[in-house]
Amino acid sequence: MNNFIFQNTTKLVFGKGQIAKLKDLIPTEKKIMLTFGGGSVKRNGIYEQVTAALKGHNFIEFWGIEPNPTVETLRKAIAEGKEKGIDFLLAVGGGSVLDGTKLVAAGICYDGDAWDIVLKGQADDSIPFGSVMTLPATGSEMNTTGVISRQETQEKYGFNNRYPEFSILDPEATYSLPAKQVANGLADVYVHIMEQYMTTPGQSRVMDRWAEGLLLTIHEIAPKIKENQHDYDTMADFMLSATMALNDFIRMGITQDWATHMIGHEITALHGIDHGASLAIVLNGTLKELKEQKRGKLLQYAERIFNITQGGEDERIEKALTKTEEFFRSLGLATRLSEVGIGDDTINAIAEKFNKSGVAYGENRNVTGDVAKAILLQVK
């Protein structure tokens, strides 16, 4: 096990009716900006619950943070926040709203252009922020990361700010999510876990078991959610899995991959494909292309997640790869680039960009542009 430092300070406020707690979670002297996406929270009653809970607080509203939030939109929120002396942000929506809000929180404390913060990768300063999370997917509600897009240049990168002060998660908020968002969310959560799990075996038994516990949970709940999106306990497990998948709890003292995400971000930046949907394609390519490097962990994954114990090593790995692809297809997601209209041009553009940057990804830092190309060709 590698040395590590772990400290996650976010207060998780989880359950039915918990949005009412907002009243006591934000001091009344704060000048709050509520940040929102496109308006679904007005249709599912969340907006009403939030504004009712904040009666007597001083708040303004900023609408229109889009999926894959863009710095172009966030600059407007930052300008308004600076002008009005905002000193607390409350993101109400999915991971994109919160990711964007993390940049707004840092941008309000920064004199230059907010894109500088994204490129630097770490905010130096930030006003505090919290969230009411309506979509289980990104884990943004309990981590420091935000992923921001820049339309002008078709770029998409992650950066780090501080942890949210609190995040309120009410599973009932997920009842009205469109099926596509649920599928994307499940894929996103699954790949988050895999990015931390599917590396080298034997680093930490505890971390392995916890990652496997989340993977098994996702496999168990995915078909149940498809059947009935209103079962409280199932949706609660979906929300809890999403948060636990990316809040540092399953990556203590171990190496991580994240090549699938880096490639997926490029696909989203170039083609506007949903984040979860991009991962559902790329992960299969990563596992196939890096089969030898990940052999030990793939065999463990085959046994512990799919109960595949018969046959030779290669056969067991092939079965596990098939089962993985079948899982994404069961969500209704594409697993081949051709299905979403992506061909050689994009593959070559991504390879070139990676090669040009000189950075390589993955647990062994060997996913160069050429390897990224090979990964994408596996799922062409």
Next chain:
Amino acid sequence: MNNFIFQNTTKLVFGKGQIAKLKDLIPTEKKIMLTFGGGSVKRNGIYEQVTAALKGHNFIEFWGIEPNPTVETLRKAIAEGKEKGIDFLLAVGGGSVLDGTKLVAAGICYDGDAWDIVLKGQADDSIPFGSVMTLPATGSEMNTTGVISRQETQEKYGFNNRYPEFSILDPEATYSLPAKQVANGLADVYVHIMEQYMTTPGQSRVMDRWAEGLLLTIHEIAPKIKENQHDYDTMADFMLSATMALNDFIRMGITQDWATHMIGHEITALHGIDHGASLAIVLNGTLKELKEQKRGKLLQYAERIFNITQGGEDERIEKALTKTEEFFRSLGLATRLSEVGIGDDTINAIAEKFNKSGVAYGENRNVTGDVAKAILLQVK
């Protein structure tokens, strides 16, 4: 899943050579009291590492916090802390040292007798404290609880303070632990997990999987530790399991039991039996006596921990109970009261005390004195 609020602020500093980080973890302006047990940290080099790291800091030393720390000893530390204006405590040792330190930290801020704080169950105020943990067992390094004994009255109760500011866990510190402490520690960790897991099934798939992941880890590492107490990765998993077993991570939104601990505390208070050793006996009685109440979870435990899937329900449960008792015996621990010289007198005394208190324990609050007696008779 029940509603819950989770926030654990402790900074976990984990790994080889991390004790040197103390230098930056405690501000130099603090007046520190280091708290110790009986002196093993002088033999294994930890004391030297700690004092070297704190060179330039202002600290005094308090020695002699015993296993099952007593308020009688802690009162002395509190008096000295008040007199010398101590405003930071650093516990160096096992869970008992840290448990006691949590009471010292609260006692320094309290005008009356420290036993009041224990009886009240929650400290109103406290100076901050951290730990260098040398013994994986209690989880005290990342939770708010301390368990304190009072010799004068043969009482032993838990109370809550705040979370430690930080805890440093260096697996190498465990290499020199006496075999008995390792066995007690493994038993303690196992029962902590069981107290949160072995209740009603179907509350949270995630929490079930994570508790099971820790149980499987303990089963896997226990024989390896017996063979070789100097394997870094194995001892790291032992330390990490102990912390994760009792830091609120596996009890989000679920009911808990803790009857085994309440009965175990009485046995320790009356007979001075080691805490872990008392639990290794009582748990078997709890599972046997409450078999019907815990039927669903026992069947899940049988399948997921011991791979017992053949036979009728009662048969599978019996096999799991046998396997559980065998596990504690494999640690070299007793699993019957008669083996440690405890008979009817003590059983009746505990039953009477529980009945008199009018409080009942367990997830269904039905472990009265009579039920506690039945539990103990199961393991007579």
